[in-house]
Amino acid sequence: MAEWFSNLEFLSKVYWLVAIIGSLIFSVVMILAFVGGDADDIDADVEAGFQFISFKNLVGFFTIFGWSGIACIDSGLSTPLTIIISIISGLLMMVIMAALFFFISKLSDSGTLNYKNALDAVGEVYLTIGADRSKMGKVSISVQGTLRELDALTDSLSELKTGTIVKVVDITSNGILIVDQTRKPIEPSKAENEKLLSNTAQKKLL
Numbered sequence: 001m002a003e004w005f006s007n008l009e010f011l012s013k014v015y016w017l018v019a020i021i022g023s024l025i026f027s028v029v030m031i032l033a034f035v036g037g038d039a040d041d042i043d044a045d046v047e048a049g050f051q052f053i054s055f056k057n058l059v060g061f062f063t064i065f066g067w068s069g070i071a072c073i074d075s076g077l078s079t080p081l082t083i084i085i086s087i088i089s090g091l092l093m094m095v096i097m098a099a100l101f102f103f104i105s106k107l108s109d110s111g112t113l114n115y116k117n118a119l120d121a122v123g124e125v126y127l128t129i130g131a132d133r134s135k136m137g138k139v140s141i142s143v144q145g146t147l148r149e150l151d152a153l154t155d156s157l158s159e160l161k162t163g164t165i166v167k168v169v170d171i172t173s174n175g176i177l178i179v180d181q182t183r184k185p186i187e188p189s190k191a192e193n194e195k196l197l198s199n200t201a202q203k204k205l206l
Contacts (some may be wrong), residue, residue, distance in 0.1 A: 056097060115175045122168075123141025154180060
């Protein structure tokens with residue numbers, strides 16, 4: 001093995017070292033990423049948005065850079081073309097990995113309930129809520145595209161019974177919804193307005 005390596009040209013040695021070391025680190029990083037660890041703790045990488053440059057992506061770059069370079073050398077390509085192809089291949093790997101972890105983080109976020117997203121949402125009382133926060137009940141409400149049954153209280157002086165349509169007006173620090181009965185004024189229809197005006201005009205004529 002040592003003799004085989006020593007007989008390689010300088011560029012081949014560089015690519016083989018990069019490929020082997022990159023592959024080992026890449027394997028560890030991917031295992032940590034998918035079993036609950038966070039390899040980005042190494043460089044304090046923050047999982048926020050689409051990140052092109054991160055520890056994981058750089059490891060992916062050098063791994064593909066090394067193996068694609070070896071493939072180009074074995075194919076007999078020139079040194080400049082080998083370097084260009086290996087760099088492009090590494091950059092493409094970085095884009096793929098950035099997109100992969102971006103969508104994974106989005107899927108993870110979508111499964112985590114953010115109670116602030118329930119503010120101003122309209123739902124229905126599932127279990128009666130006591131007046132003036134005297135008794136906790138439950139509301140059936142759509143949050144983050146999913147219908148959920150959440151704990152709720154009300155500041156209303158009358159209890160909110162099952163089936164009452166409510167609106168979330170506030171959220172406590174521990175995730176309890178503060179709701180109130182929706183109050184939408186009943187406006188007369190256009191036909192009723194015209195009838196009312198007609199009756200008024202007739203009375204004035206009389």
